[in-house]
Amino acid sequence: MKREDFSDLAVFLAVAEEGTFTRAAIRLGVSQSAVSHTIRRLEASLGFRLLNRSTRNVSTTESGEKLLAILRPGIGQIDARIEELRLVKDRPRGLIRITTAPDVARRLLWPVITGLIRDYPEIRVEVNTNSRVVDLAESGFDAAIRLAETVGPDLIAVPVGPMLRMAAVASPAYLAARGEPLCPADLAGHDCITMRFGADTAPYDWEFERDGQESVRKVKGPLIFNDGDLCMAAAREGYGIAYLLLSEVQADLDSGRLRRVLTEWCPPFEGYKLCYSSRRQMTSALRLLVDRMRYRG
Template identity: 70%
Template sequence: MKREELADLTVLLAVVEEGNFTRAAVRLGISQSAVSHTIRRLEAALGFRALNRTSRSVSLTDMGEKLIASLRPGLAQIEERIEELRSIGDRPSGLVRITASLAAVRAILWPVMTEISRDYPDIQIEINTNSRLSDLAEGRFDAAVRLAEMVGPDLIAVPVGPAVAMAAVASPDYLAGRGVPEHPDELARHDCIVMRFGANTAPYDWEFEGRGEEIVRKVSGPFIFNESELCIRAALEGFGIAYIPLPEVETEIADGRLQRVLADWCEPFEGFHLCYSSRRQMSSALRIVIDRLRYRIAGT
């Protein structure tokens, strides 16, 4: 394969990962027309069509899927070697890609990432906000911020925040009309705002612990969301009870717009962790991110 065709393959991979030509062009720092031209040239050289194109999106053909499956491991090895060589230098540099929920970005990531950017101008940080539990290898992420219970067994997890508790909350008007539940079993008589973390995953079952019992309840209601902010908005507007990490609704509880219920059934649990693969060579930039994010108990 010619050298320019190898470069064209990186453009194809960017289009596949970003889902369309426009976002791939932004990521690569070139024009959309240049991306389109590169893909056409690559397909002509390959002798087969790699992408199906519509007016709104692109997807891989069968041959394209086989090509990408064989391409990714090699490019990953090249990237890891480059990062390894970078880490030899005195100045940490390179791109760190992190996936996290918007709530985790606001509470955990953003304050620290801005400090890193000021202290290490050669480090570039990409943050992908998604409540879906993205696969790190599939999404080519270096790390993810997840609650401890959602960290996979093949990942290293570093605590980046204190213990948290869930909060079942609803508007005062809703509770005035429907009553205040005092036991998780009573949720069956209430409208609940449901979370689904991924398009192909089951809705999240609400977990409670208290009075020596552990209870898991399937709930239902008028809405299913994949972002906690929408759950909070629905609760504020009186559509039912939402089940949200307490830090995300402390302001609304304090000002009386939301009322907490079942508080004695919501024991604190391990909070957010930064997780990353144990099998991947760690870059100097990722080392900085991990060290800065690592949660330290006051006084230690």
Template identity: 65%
Template sequence: MKREDLADLTAFVAVADAGNFTRAAVQLGVSQSAVSHTIRRLEASLGFKLLNRTSRNVSTTDAGAKLLAALRPGLDQISARIEELRSLGDAPRGLLRVTSSMTGARTVLWPVVSAMVRDYPEVQIEINTDSRVSDLAEDRFDAAVRLGESVGPDMIGVPAGPPLRMAAVASPAYFARRGVPLHPDDLDDHDCLTMRFSSNSVIYDWEFERDEKEIVKRVTGPFVFNESDFLIKAACDGYGIAFVTEPEIRAAVANGSLRRVLEDWCPPFSGFTLCYSGRRQTSSALRLLIDRLRYRG
């Protein structure tokens, strides 16, 4: 596409939105005759009429309405991106408080913020690692890194990582002693290492799915943890089966410390998301974090 084609299409969107050549000209900062000439040139180039004109107003033709619908998402995205970059013109500064699970902090947050503070020395970042889902306003956090399913309805969520899968794992010695579960229901006969995300929350149930069949298991075992690091350590030491996200146990599976089971019952789900309140003004530091942490696949 030529540069002038994009300018002509932008002018068409402005006229269609304004419903009037004069208002569109004011918005674009050019003369009314220039806008009229631009639309005529665009129609001639495309080979079909875009606007119905009256003495005072204009409206889109059927073809114009279809073109407008096709153009608007892309132009809106470009405008939003330009505004986002413009907002970064002033060097970000100040304290940014972020809460995250330990896994989210380690796998998606730290690689970004560690580089961010080097590039912007006037930004200070406080990271709170907590498995519970915090109330951002009550706990005075600017943002949180959580699994996508934990984003509240009043939060804005930005994907911060690829899809994840859960993994059921235990040490080879444990499976040699207790046998290997082949179905989620077999977990009833096993020691399972469980998680409670906060002191007043219930123990996390294990969720499995295969062939559109969902199974939720309420499991028990010798230990209950609130962070996955100790849970994985207990699994490596042979105390039972752990159920954690794939990235957390990838190295241990690769070196033989842990063995994975029930893999075909663990489908992908939405990965880590950066969430923040849409009701509060977004600081320059938070805008920078959003831009850098956004997962683009």
């Protein structure tokens, strides 16, 4: 392998992780055309295709997946060693301001930041819990934890959790009285416990998919919340069907307090990512937080 191929491999890794040439270019600080040219050059050098291209995104070929499996552990070890050397020179310090939804702050962020401030007393962390997607630069935040689908193209995003799945749930008493919906269209005849993420936004539409067929439902019911715990409590009390992350309701499903419906219409999707601006210089404190939160499952 030629020496320049090693830097090209780093570009390939960025494209594979970001899913588009555009986001990879922002992450690397180069033009989109430079990224595209590098990938073509690398494929020509290796003698096989690494990526399948479409108008909106790219995906790895079978050969590309095998190459990724080789690259990720090696580059991860290199990054970790470089970070150790950097920390010796520049001990992390200062304030990290991060925003995310309340349940994400409790489940994903809290276990990490408690260890972080214990190991590095000069780091301070401010956590703002807000379900709305805010502009990081305008709001003065260093980072946010968001679902992958809400991450803007100008942000670098690092996975911090596994794939997720939604769950439509109701109490056994409600389903005994009202019946079980067999397809998303049946929700029109049910009370649905909806969520509104901002005072000036419409209630969240429920999105379903089965065998490539998508169904988006504008549901309605007697209750609207901006908090998942309240939706779950209302579902337990029999006020209707709630639509929440499976991980949030799993304990209630296991205990029998809630039952799941429309299961086959809720496929897995990309989970939470920690995102930060590609235009701001990354502090050693934020770099350390990103490394500790990175999902490696």
